[in-house]
Amino acid sequence: MSTGITKRIIACLDVTKGRVVKGVQFVDLIDAGDPAELAHLHATSGADEIVLLDITATSDARPILIDVVQRTARQLFVPFTVGGGVRSLDDAAAIFDAGADKISINSAAIKAPEIITEIADRFGSQAVIVAIDAKRKAGAAVSAEGTVPAEVYLAGGRIATGRDAVEWAREAESRGAGEILLTSMDCDGTRTGFDCPLTAAVAKAVNIPVIASGGAGSGDHFVDVFKAGCADAALAASIFHFGIHDVRELKAQLQREGIPVRLPC
Amino acid sequence: MITLIDYKAGNLTSVRKAFTHLGQETVVTDDPGRVRDAQALVLPGVGHFCTTERLATSGVRDAVLQAIERGTPFLGICVGMQWQFAGSTEAPETLGLALFEGSCKRFETTLKVPHVGWNQIRRTAEGQHSHLLKGVPDDSFVYFTHSYRAPVVAGVSAVTDYGETFAACVERDNVFGVQFHPEKSGDTGLCILKNFCDYANERSTR
Numbered sequence: 001m002s003t004g005i006t007k008r009i010i011a012c013l014d015v016t017k018g019r020v021v022k023g024v025q026f027v028d029l030i031d032a033g034d035p036a037e038l039a040h041l042h043a044t045s046g047a048d049e050i051v052l053l054d055i056t057a058t059s060d061a062r063p064i065l066i067d068v069v070q071r072t073a074r075q076l077f078v079p080f081t082v083g084g085g086v087r088s089l090d091d092a093a094a095i096f097d098a099g100a101d102k103i104s105i106n107s108a109a110i111k112a113p114e115i116i117t118e119i120a121d122r123f124g125s126q127a128v129i130v131a132i133d134a135k136r137k138a139g140a141a142v143s144a145e146g147t148v149p150a151e152v153y154l155a156g157g158r159i160a161t162g163r164d165a166v167e168w169a170r171e172a173e174s175r176g177a178g179e180i181l182l183t184s185m186d187c188d189g190t191r192t193g194f195d196c197p198l199t200a201a202v203a204k205a206v207n208i209p210v211i212a213s214g215g216a217g218s219g220d221h222f223v224d225v226f227k228a229g230c231a232d233a234a235l236a237a238s239i240f241h242f243g244i245h246d247v248r249e250l251k252a253q254l255q256r257e258g259i260p261v262r263l264p265c
Numbered sequence: 266m267i268t269l270i271d272y273k274a275g276n277l278t279s280v281r282k283a284f285t286h287l288g289q290e291t292v293v294t295d296d297p298g299r300v301r302d303a304q305a306l307v308l309p310g311v312g313h314f315c316t317t318e319r320l321a322t323s324g325v326r327d328a329v330l331q332a333i334e335r336g337t338p339f340l341g342i343c344v345g346m347q348w349q350f351a352g353s354t355e356a357p358e359t360l361g362l363a364l365f366e367g368s369c370k371r372f373e374t375t376l377k378v379p380h381v382g383w384n385q386i387r388r389t390a391e392g393q394h395s396h397l398l399k400g401v402p403d404d405s406f407v408y409f410t411h412s413y414r415a416p417v418v419a420g421v422s423a424v425t426d427y428g429e430t431f432a433a434c435v436e437r438d439n440v441f442g443v444q445f446h447p448e449k450s451g452d453t454g455l456c457i458l459k460n461f462c463d464y465a466n467e468r469s470t471r
Contacts, residue, residue: 004384004385004425004426004427005376005380005381005382005383005384005409005427006382006383006384006406007382008382008383043451048382048383073278073279073282074282075286077283077286077448077449077450077451077452077454077455078408078449078450078451079408079446079449080279080449096276096278097276097278098278099278099279099282101276101279101449123276123311123312124311124312124313125379126311126312126379126381126410126411127276127311178379178381178410179381207377207378208377208379208381209377209379209381209382232377232381232382233382262383262406265406265451
């Protein structure tokens with residue numbers, strides 16, 4: 001019997017001041033368009049899911065822009081995740097109320113991990129994604145046991161925590177996270193491919209889906225992250241915004257490589 | 266008018282938004298009287314099976330049973346569908362409606378649980394003339410997110426595979442259920458919700 005489940009392609013909208021932007025390794029931002037328009041465009045062109053991240057909400061110490069979430073959610077009938085600046089159960093409730101299906105928490109979860117459980121208890125684990133921004137430790141090699149030393153960063157990659165990415169993913173799962181969104185800060189924006197060893201290390205350490213992020217530049221990179229990286233889903237931003245890749249074309253390539261995808265979509 | 270039953274678990278916005286998109290008016294309530302008198306009932310659901318306990322204590326459970334008896338179209342989504350079975354090992358002391366035989370159990374598979382993502386549905390023999398799946402081809406993709414699954418018994422109109430074969434849709438007379446989230450399943454999901462609305466609207470104009 002086939003497992004049936006398909007590997008997901010997720011289009012990410014990094015938003016600041018109500019506009020979608022794209023940077024390289026979290027800095028040097030350029031305008032990529034309107035979030036509601038882009039979300040709809042991605043959904044109709046075959047993206048399995050949409051993620052909207054307010055990338056400066058935490059560093060600006062302000063709540064997420066609820067009206068942007070509302071506007072984006074209105075005509076979107078695929079799963080919609082929102083993250084950035086979620087600090088409390090009330091923040092999460094407001095985002096769900098605005099039409100999101102899942103929230104992504106990052107900094108707040110590290111600072112006060114009980115928020116994961118609080119939101120999961122109220123809205124279900126399926127609604128809670130813990131986002132982990134990880135950077136490989138300089139000079140540390142992948143060990144014989146397959147562990148990949150990587151450190152967790154906060155506030156859009158601005159603050160190092162000293163926490164190990166794999167260990168934190170395990171804790172997040174045990175506290176009630178429904179999925180892990182793992183972003184490789186080393187690869188983000190480089191378009192040189194996902195961090196497959198790190199993704200595989202996290203994917204094997206937890207029993208919840210792992211979404212790989214950071215580094216997508218070609219169809220081959222997605223093939224690699226699903227095969228070598230054992231990812232359940234892969235997320236990308238710029239390659240979709242600037243039309244370098246058609247999602248359907250990408251899925252056709254994955255299908256040819258024997259990776260189950262939602263096609264036709 | 267679609268009445269969405271609110272039992273203070275999870276989030277009704279997405280379901281409501283989908284009906285609005287289809288041009289259908291909705292009202293959200295947890296009042297047994299309004300549930301009893303509804304033209305059409307939808308029980309969305311996410312989260313733990315034990316949250317349905319609230320439906321029993323508030324009197325909504327009895328109101329739903331009375332409405333079903335009177336022929337009111339009733340759609341359960343996710344845990345809302347599971348509630349139409351006898352119960353779930355997720356919360357053994359919480360009773361379901363037992364409209365369908367058997368209980369829901371956790372996936373027994375080496376695959377990751379929860380089952381999250383897009384998977385395919387196919388009709389059973391008795392689902393060939395399903396109202397809910399009208400115009401939905403077999404092997405269409407829909408979005409799932411759940412750890413417990415309902416058994417394949419009489420009344421199951423479509424199934425899905427995830428390590429094992431489980432109930433994706435149920436349908437008997439005016440009672441419908443879907444394990445997946447039609448409000449998050451793109452055009453396929455909207456088609457299923459529209460079929461429910463059409464069934465409900467036809468009935469109310471008769």
